[in-house]
Amino acid sequence: MLALSLILGGLAGGAVAQDPPKGTFPATPLAQKHFAYPTGIPYKVDTEDNLIRGAQTGFNICNSTTENQKSLCQTSFVNSADDFCLWAPIDPGSVVGDIEGEMVAWCTKPGHGTRLIPKDTLKGVQFMRTPDYVQVIGFIDQTKINLKSDDFGGEMDPHGADLRGNPLGGLVYSNAWSGGNANQYTQVIEWHNFIGSNAFCIKVCDPSKPNAAHFCEHIYDRIGCAYNAPNNAQNGIFESCEGENQDFPGVYVENGVTMTYTQPPESLGPISTMPYVARVPASSNCVKHSSETLFAALASVTAPGDAKPTSSPAAPTSGAPAGSGSSSSGSAKPTSSGSSTGTAAGAGSTGNSAGALMVSGTATVFGVIFSALFLS
Template sequence: MSPVNSLLLSSAFLAALAKAQSTFPATPLAEKHYKYPDEIPYKVDTDEGLIRGTQFGYNLCNSTTEGQDALCQTSFLNSLDDFCLWAPSEPNSMIADTEGEEVAWCTKPGRGTRLIPEGALTGVQFMRTSAYVQVIGFIDQTKINIADGDYGGELDPHGADLRGNPMGGLVYSTAFSSSGDEYTQMIEWHNFMGGNAFCFKVCDPSNPHAADYCQHIYDRIGCAYNAPNNAQDKVFESCEGDLQDFPGVYTGEDGQVTTYTQPPESLGAITTMPYQPKVPASSNCQTFSSAELYSALSSVSADGANSHSGSATSSGAESSKTSGASGSATRGAATSGGSAASGTAEGAQATNSNAAMGARVSAEGVAWTGVFWAGLAAVAGAVGVMA
């Protein structure tokens, strides 16, 4: 073979290799917009030849896909009784290994997704603000296929390659609709899963600070810093709340406003933080029992059995309003350092979730991975998950 032909073949091979190992899609996930339900494609991520491969599941979900083996990657966050969480499709999975493949696990049937098994949710707080809504809670994560002991990490619509985690994952909400039943695509959101706890926030796309409230660059410092809250285990409540500070932005004792820079993983564990996040004040909190909120889950078990016989369509299910409140309360704005948590290797117990959620305290300190809920001064190690 002549040197010229050899050079041409080498160039062609390198070009083909480069094409086969491209990183970025033609259009980032956060720039793909679809009205629900009429415009949802079978799959949102259709690029080929990218490093992370093809989209794991699908977005067009209905009665033909609904069940405990569904691979639906269209999620919802509407209210205390109507939300989904991103979690793996196979048992005993680690979030770090499956972040690009998570599927939707929901509290209501009718949208073609999996259902969160009965008893998995042990405490949930829904918070409505003028710029975002969020749901924070406690969960037996093994019932939604997250391995026991996994402190997980962050899912969001960006990711290092702009394909999102999960890849192609869409999120919708009726929370910002004037009628209360019109779905809006959430462009900015983040969902931390792990440590038997979770937080999922979606930001009003009409708010100019949506990307600030739903930051995706602080994947190593978890719910305590990204979604400060007073959620409590064994309590199910829906509240109205003041706005939090933008994640990573804080006011020092000298009154100076500073933006925190998360260090790269190459520098090792994050063992201290320069600030404690403020928990916004909440009001008009209404409490409910899990039975009245999640009655549709009574037939769903962690082994996948589901006797629910209702039908689903691509138009989705109507969300029932949370009613029958047994009480209301107004809470002050506590700080994450405002309560002292004590605990053992089995888990810290405290009323302030920023100290309690996901903590595993021992004589050696708190052992964290991606979620990194609180107690940073005692951290023994942290493993970040790609944001």
């Protein structure tokens, strides 16, 4: 297990932590830092490089001068089916659990000052708008955004065991609640992004609603999208839907009684069974799209290794040069995408076939077992 996880005694997994050494936590947690977009954002959100995980790898002032395939921009967006970003590695062949604190933003549209997701990366996407959050579920070729092909993945969120976030200093914004004004962005305080096993889910919760922290829970990092963002996404299908709210992650009803699941600490070994299957929220008004139309801006974007990059790492014109940080994140966190049944995509297999992934309840359990395999 990585150094920070050892120091914090499995805090993220629910174990009773030992008292951490001084200098572990920032003066202000990332989730309590608020910045108006775009004028109120500092060059780096996390400036406390004297803490255990060191300095923030990238930067937060992102614009046309930083937009290229080596950008270290760590300001991300989730707006619509054709305009969203994922947290992904800086360098090819990475494993989420090793570098979740250093992820950078990869987006589907230019204009955000980030890297762009290469063509043919996205294999299926469902955008869902609900009363309290919007989310994107998808199927991907994760090697095109620098993940190892066999990486089961992990979770990014604005908390982390040391409250500095994964990635450190990562900001997320959305115009989903702007009343149609595409240029009006709200900072998302609560969000989570699982990625791995060639699938992903990213959910951003409306900060004006009282249950944002519950819908975008961050304590169930070992059970993936099937439990944190249950859905009806299908491989090969690109669509936008409206839907009802899910149950809070970890909350379920058994024999008429509302129960709350407690994720066991990693020290107890793999999670081999689950006491419930997450309810998939009802969806409606789904509109199918052509991937070529949705992601037309990505047509000329090549993946690392497909072509030699011609640009060098960029930083904002007003900031210091961007450098690459060292590997320094907490423990790896599993991921599994929703499928047509809302169960874990990739359960029992790291590949995704065309069409819906029909996964049985038994296979969902195997998906949880696989989740435990990359808890280092």
